Amino acid sequence: MLNREYVTELLTGKDTTKHKSRMPARIDFLQSVSGLLLALFILFHLVFEGSILLGKEAMYRLTKMFEGEPFIEGGEPLIISVLAFIIFALFILHAGIALRKFPSSYREYRRYIEHKALLNHNDTNLWYIQITTGFIMFFLGSIHLYMMMTQPENIGPYASSDRIYSDWMWPMYLVLLISVVLHAGIGVYRLIIKWGWFDGKDPRGNRQRSRKIAKVLVGLYLLLGLASLGTYMKIGYEHQNDYGKRYVEQKK
Amino acid sequence: MPENENYREIEITVFRYNPQDKTSKPEYQTYTLTETPGMTLYIALIQIWSKMDHDLSFDFVCRAGICGSCSMVVNGKPRLACKTRTSEFEDGKITLLPLPVFKHIKDLSVDTGNWMNEMSKNLESWIHTQEETDLSRIEKPVDPAVAEEVFELDRCIECGICLASCSTKVMREDFVGAVGLNRVARFQLDPHDQRTDEDFYELVGDENGVFGCMSLMGCEDHCPKNLPLQTKIAYMRRKMVKVK
Numbered sequence: 001m002l003n004r005e006y007v008t009e010l011l012t013g014k015d016t017t018k019h020k021s022r023m024p025a026r027i028d029f030l031q032s033v034s035g036l037l038l039a040l041f042i043l044f045h046l047v048f049e050g051s052i053l054l055g056k057e058a059m060y061r062l063t064k065m066f067e068g069e070p071f072i073e074g075g076e077p078l079i080i081s082v083l084a085f086i087i088f089a090l091f092i093l094h095a096g097i098a099l100r101k102f103p104s105s106y107r108e109y110r111r112y113i114e115h116k117a118l119l120n121h122n123d124t125n126l127w128y129i130q131i132t133t134g135f136i137m138f139f140l141g142s143i144h145l146y147m148m149m150t151q152p153e154n155i156g157p158y159a160s161s162d163r164i165y166s167d168w169m170w171p172m173y174l175v176l177l178i179s180v181v182l183h184a185g186i187g188v189y190r191l192i193i194k195w196g197w198f199d200g201k202d203p204r205g206n207r208q209r210s211r212k213i214a215k216v217l218v219g220l221y222l223l224l225g226l227a228s229l230g231t232y233m234k235i236g237y238e239h240q241n242d243y244g245k246r247y248v249e250q251k252k
Numbered sequence: 253m254p255e256n257e258n259y260r261e262i263e264i265t266v267f268r269y270n271p272q273d274k275t276s277k278p279e280y281q282t283y284t285l286t287e288t289p290g291m292t293l294y295i296a297l298i299q300i301w302s303k304m305d306h307d308l309s310f311d312f313v314c315r316a317g318i319c320g321s322c323s324m325v326v327n328g329k330p331r332l333a334c335k336t337r338t339s340e341f342e343d344g345k346i347t348l349l350p351l352p353v354f355k356h357i358k359d360l361s362v363d364t365g366n367w368m369n370e371m372s373k374n375l376e377s378w379i380h381t382q383e384e385t386d387l388s389r390i391e392k393p394v395d396p397a398v399a400e401e402v403f404e405l406d407r408c409i410e411c412g413i414c415l416a417s418c419s420t421k422v423m424r425e426d427f428v429g430a431v432g433l434n435r436v437a438r439f440q441l442d443p444h445d446q447r448t449d450e451d452f453y454e455l456v457g458d459e460n461g462v463f464g465c466m467s468l469m470g471c472e473d474h475c476p477k478n479l480p481l482q483t484k485i486a487y488m489r490r491k492m493v494k495v496k
């Protein structure tokens with residue numbers, strides 16, 4: 001079918017009113033919005049995950065809170081499913097838009113790699129980390145989100161630890177953790193520059209400051225994430241003979 | 253041995269290639285010379301050319317960081333050769349390459365001029381106005397702060413270093429780069445120019461324009477004139493994203 005509007009754009013690069021498409025603007029904006037929302041999500045997600053550092057009881061109560069307790073008797077894991085679905089949708093949107101930035105041929109890839117090596121410039125190097133971690137998350141992020149969507153009831157001090165230790169999910173989580181923290185940290189730093197959020201009176205100085213703060217946050221979040229993952233592994237290791245048993249709330 | 257024992261010897265390695273000559277092969281050639289006080293790469297290259305190798309090609313015009321013709325890659329960094337002192341390099345070893353991205357002419361010489369011309373035309377780098385200039389009247393005043401900002405952006409010397417420092421440009425040939433976006437910002441800010449943001453969108457509102465920039469900041473960190481490229485690209489992006 002001939003769609004005159006689209007065909008005109010195909011032939012001239014402009015629409016019938018001789019305007020360039022506004023889509024590139026919308027897409028560029030969506031890239032940032034989706035990235036920012038995902039980054040904010042991760043900021044909280046890793047802290048909630050870290051509740052295990054305060055003990056099994058703390059993590060259990062937090063999980064139940066997310067399932068809607070005390071409003072819903074016993075909690076409703078479906079809430080987690082819905083949440084995971086929303087994040088998954090954002091994630092797919094963001095990844096889809098990000099595709100336009102990946103090197104899209106061997107030639108582009110080689111040229112980037114050689115230029116990056118020649119220039120050895122800090123922010124150009126950071127971008128390499130960003131697309132690499134983005135690529136890794138295509139796969140690992142999908143596995144994780146799909147599991148949370150379909151088995152939301154299997155979240156808890158023992159259920160999660162069993163999954164991580166006995167079900168051999170820890171290598172995946174380790175790589176995903178490092179990827180997501182690096183990617184989100186670099187991504188937010190780039191967002192700040194991209195839109196000029198904190199330019200102020202001294203944009204150059206503020207860029208260095210933003211970079212430093214992003215670095216410190218990445219470091220702290222990596223520590224937090226690794227400590228949590230280690231704790232889940234320790235619990236999983238101790239719990240391996242009772243694999244599948246669920247945590248029972250401590251009565252006060 | 254250096255001619256004067258207080259001076260050190262330096263080694264300058266140059267990328268040699270002539271794409272016009274079918275028998276020419278890309279290679280690196282090293283020249284050893286005595287460093288004199290205040291020596292710039294311009295002085296060093298002229299010495300090599302006049303005393304050692306008359307076949308070596310490179311470009312200079314102003315020797316003062318004004319014309320933008322002497323850009324080359326110096327130990328990995330795109331820079332102006334006439335503003336680069338050899339004493340900066342502690343080990344006395346300097347490798348010179350032509351700028352990537354531009355059409356290679358020979359050795360260190362590339363064609364930035366034609367690219368810049370084309371860019372200027374494509375981005376319609378001139379004042380667009382319906383007003384007739386009446387030479388018998390005094391010009392309308394311009395807010396000094398705005399004039400200052402426009403002049404600041406006008407300091408671009410079209411050296412091409414921003415493009416040679418940009419991995420986005422290296423991957424995507426049609427990207428206009430910082431020099432182009434800076435140029436559009438210059439006219440967008442200028443009150444003499446009556447173009448609207450819709451008009452500017454037609455020039456840079458796509459992925460060869462401002463939405464192609466990935467904020468890698470190679471331009472910002474290498475521009476020899478220290479132009480505010482980071483903030484001006486962000487400025488254009490904010491303007492263009494708001495166009496209805």
Ligand code: HEM
Pocket residue numbers: 028031032033034035036038039040042091094095096098099101102130131133134135137138141180183184187188190191194465466
């Ligand atoms: C939870 C996961 C993720 C978070 C928190 C996140 C966050 C961000 C942020 C804040 C940005 C900067 C946005 C911008 O430049 O406008 C960004 C950019 C980017 N993201 Fe993600 N992202 C995530 C997942 C992914 C995935 C799965 C991919 C890949 C498939 C990906 C690929 C990219 C790429 C390539 C960019 C660079 C875009 C550019 O340079 O303009 N991201 N991300």
Ligand code: SF4
Pocket residue numbers: 407408409410411412413414415430431434474475476477478479481
């Ligand atoms: S913006 Fe700076 S680096 Fe780019 S051409 Fe102009 S002076 Fe050279």
Ligand code: FES
Pocket residue numbers: 311312313314315316317318319320321322323332333334335
């Ligand atoms: S010779 Fe003119 S800028 Fe170097």
